[in-house]
Amino acid sequence: MHIQMNDIYKAFGTNQVLEGVNFELQEGEVHALMGENGAGKSTMMNILTGLHKRDQGTIFIDGQETYFNNPKEAEQHGVAFIHQELNVWPDMTVLDNLFIGKELRSSLGFLKTKEMKALAKKQFEKLAVTIPLEQEAGLCSVGQQQMIEIAKALMTNAKVIIMDEPTAALTEREIEKLFDVIHTLRKEGVSIVYISHRMEEIFAICDRITVMRDGRTVDTKAIPDTSFDEVVRKMVGRELTDRFPARNPSPGEIILEVKHATRFGAFEDVSFSVKAGEIVGVSGLMGAGRTEIMRTLFGLDKLDAGDILINGKRVSIKNPGEAVRLGIGFITEDRKTEGLVLDFSIRDNIALPNLTSFSKNGLIDNKTEQEFVELLIKRLQIKTESSETNAKNLSGGNQQKVVIAKWIGIGPKVLILDEPTRGVDVGAKREIYQLMNELTDRGVAIIMVSSELPEVLGMSDRILVVHEGKISGELMKSEATQEKIMTFATGGQ
Template sequence: MEVKMTGIKKSFDSNSVLRGVDFDIRAGEVHALMGENGAGKSTLMNILTGLHKADAGEIVIDGKQQLFANPKEAEDYGVSFIHQEMNTWPEMTVLENLFIGKEIKNKIGLIQTKKMKELANQTFSDLGVQLDLDKDVKDLSVGQQQMIEIAKSLMTNAQVIIMDEPTAALTEREIDVLFKTIHTLTEKNVSIIYISHRMEEIFKISDRITVMRDGVSIDTTMTKETTNDGVVRKMVGRDLEDYYPTKHSKIGEVAFEAKGLTQKDRFKDITFNVKSGEIVGFSGLMGAGRTEIMRSIFGMDPLDEGEMILEGKKLTIKNPSAAIKEGIGFLTENRKEEGLVLDYSLRDNISLPSIDGFSKYGIIDTKAESDFSTMLMKRLNVKAVDEFDPASSLSGGNQQKVVLAKWIGIGSKVLILDEPTRGVDVGAKREIYQLMNELADRGVAIIMVSSDLPEILGVSDRVIVVHEGNIAGELSKQEATEEKIMKFATGGY
């Protein structure tokens, strides 16, 4: 299948998102679509699959002008979209999610569960993944949920598959399996539109690269004919120096201590500390327990044993409200369900944890609240029309900035960042790293959970590696290498 999009334009109210985009996909190729958050990549793909209607331009598939009424029609035609934000039903099982609306039935309409399980198991087997088909999706990790989305797309026999940040929540092993699957698909003439901010993946997997900036397609080139710096320059419109900005903060005394933290069947005897002005990176494979540890520190999940000490004071944290009052902030891995109220305005989302500071006698000072949220939006370069835009209207990376803004706003003493740059473009990543350094300069103790090893090495002052719910090792910045981290992460104590 060959697709050609020409002169695509799209506005939402006064916000012009696409201002003339040309993009094409050839049969059997991997075409990377790149650009900063808010450049219009997802909007362009939503137009291709019928979720949005273009204001101008045309779409031609195999020489015929085509306009899909909705994503289901596009999928039936052979164009499938694996979205960055998971489209799963948490209360339903893995099997139910895979076949919702596509159940296999016999001649009299009875659902053939056995055949569905056989197809599901075969698809997961091809992906090198083992999942309990009867398990509720809400009990799975983000990475496992992502593999469900990929499996759903593979089961449609699509001829064009759009992958929006498909590896953001996957382990290195899962990424390798995905790349092998992509290679197998392209050999069968299936085309892949690959959206990612991970440069190393783009140069490893793609045949061509199209760069978008501010709603316009800037350039399309063969991957082998360009460079990392060349792509970044086209994305941001300038050279990007010092990808990981130098950190100059002075590391002080121990600010936060965890002693013997234990949660049955998830993690055991977790003991570590983080000092003021220090960034401690938590590394490990998906499912190792890193996120579960952080959730318990923040009071989202209960601890069975252990104690926490902040600036010499023993803490009793039973819920997130208590953690916030003590000066602990937590940017969660799942921004859509836990980090944002999507229907609320950007102002309300940013000011929510700090709302008591804008209230007097039960009346909110809306001007002070607006000034506060606007200042943080400008500081983090959030791309939006104004503070009253709903959080749901932003791109994934800009949503991530809003979540970060609200925790900066409360003046956290300890800030936990779980996958802080997941789905964030190269320019915005550097802004977040710079902001982390500035917070460290102010004495904030930062704990960063990341599955991106270059990020762990580039940002952390110290690295703690978790393996199967235990701390497997600790490395100073000078000692840390990808090889040493992976040795600990895979159980090589």
């Protein structure tokens, strides 16, 4: 399938999102689409698949001027969109999720369950996925849910598949398998639009790249004809001299200490400490127990054994409220369901953990609250027309900045960052890294959980590696390499 989008314009109210975008997708190619958060990438693909109506411009599919009325119609014509934010129904089984709206029925209307299971198993085998079809989708990990979405798209026999940050929640093994599937699909003539902020993936898997900036197409090039630095320069409109800003840590006293912490079935005998002004990176394969440790530290899950000490004093953290009062902030890996109230404004989201700071005799001082929120919006360069904009209307990167602003506002002693730059563009990533440096300069102790090894190596002063619920290794920045981290992550010594 060949797609040509010419001079596409789109505005939401007074916000002009696309200004004359051009995009071409050839048959059987993997075409990267890159740009900062808010550049218009997802909006352009939503127009292609009929979720949004264009204001101006033309779309040709195989030479015919074509416009879809909705995503289902696009899917019926062979164009599938796997969104960054997963569309899994948590209370339904994996099998039901795979066939929702596309159930196989007999002439009498009965479900052909056996046939559906056979098709699902065949697709899972192709992806090397081992998820029980009868399991509730909500019990699956984020990575497993992503693979369900990919399988769902492939089962439509799509000729074009749009993948928006498809590997953000996948393990290295799942990523390798996905790349194998993409190679196979390309050989079969399927075209892939690959939206990602992971530069290494773009150069490993894609044939061509289109760069967008501020709602415009900047350039389209064959991958061999461009470079990492050129793509970054075109994305952000400026030079980014270093991917990771230099760190000059001078750690102080131990702020947080964990001794022999255990949560049955999740992790066991975990001990570590974090000093003021230090970034401790936490690495490991998905499912190793990294997030479970952090959730327990924040009081979201129960600690079955062991001790937590803040400034040398043993504390009991039974819920997030107690964690906040002790000066612990937690930026979760799932900003949509755990980090934000999507229907609340930016102001309400940022102010939420800080309401006592603006309250006097039970009443909120709106002026003080507004000044506080505006200061953080400006400091984190959150792109928005107003602090009253709903969080759900922001790009992924700007949503992440709102989550970070929310927890910076409490003036934390300890800040836990779980996948802080997932789905965030290269320019915004650097802004987050610089902010982390500023916080540690002020004496904040940071724990950073990340699946991106370059990020762990680039920003951590020390690195803890988790394997099957235990800390399998600890590395200083000077001795850490990707090979050593992966050795510990897979149970080696």
